[in-house]
Amino acid sequence: MFSGSMVALITPLDEAGEVDYASLASLVEYHIAAGTDAIVAVGTTGESATLTVDEHVKVVLKTLEYAQGRIPVIAGTGANATHEAITFSKLFSGTGVAGCLTVTPYYNKPTQEGLYQHFKAIAEATELPQILYNVPGRTAVDLLPETVARLAKIDNIVGIKDATADLSRVKKTRELCGDEFIQLSGDDATGLDFVAEGGHGVISVTANIAAADMAQMFKLALSGQFEAADEINQRLMPLHKQLFVESNPIPVKWAAHQLGLVSYGTLRLPLTKLSESAQPVVAEALKDANVLL
DSSP states (O other), rough: OOOOEEEEEOOOOOTSSSSSSHHHHHHHHHHHHOOEEEEESSSSSTTTTSSOHHHHHHHHHHHHHHHTTSSEEEEOOOSSSSHHHHHHHTTTTTTOEEEEEEEOOOOOOOOOOHHHHHHHHHTOOOOSSSEEEOOOHHHHHOOOOHHHHHHHTTTTTTEEEEEEEEETTHHHHHHHHHSSEEEEEOOHHHHHHHHHHOOOOEEGGGGGHHHHHHHHHHHHHHHHHHHHHHHHHHHHHHHHHHHTSSSSHHHHHHHHHTTTTTSOOOOOOTTOOOOOOHHHHHHHHHHHHTTTO
């Protein structure tokens, strides 16, 4: 159901810090034209942590509206309180959202049993397909493959976005969960290797600014043409790395603005604009990747 190059879409903000829906519409068109396989709206890269609940819901629904069924839209619905994640999931039921991406609860540091009960409760509260999201570097908790295997037995828990960069987990998760359980990389630098190990695709930050290249790379990879895919990957590697020179989405928003993909590169506090020392680093990566317009 979900595979290939899927973008973790930025949420464009105007000069005053309000959601820039004109730029959002343009971004959706950009990804459709580039061949992006799906859009994840209001995930980590979409600044879910700084949007209000009303903004969160509206951005997802507007993304759906602009997509007009031409590309699947997955809603970020994670929260560190189970009831809040359930509320988000229920709000998107019946809207046309293709599924939900639900991050492990951050700050609380639940046990593996707590993680199991959290995701189980969410899945049982909605009919929407659920993609688990494991990103220990952000949440301070690691969803282990054994817990994923327990969750995979629930019908509408269909896959995982794994941002650990631990490639050994692909095989282990496949052995525990079966070939049908969808595995998506959440780490651009190792995303191609993740697919080579048996993964199904990537939910990508790099795709925000190199959408066509990322779409082509994963089409090649999923058809077994890894040598051709790796040529693209090596060219994009400076971006994969330097888009994290400061906290995501700071660098990618700056890059999107430089490329004219959004009208402004505004972020909300506590996120601040890309530092002057980091700007030439990201600019050089754009140039090396041949995406600087």
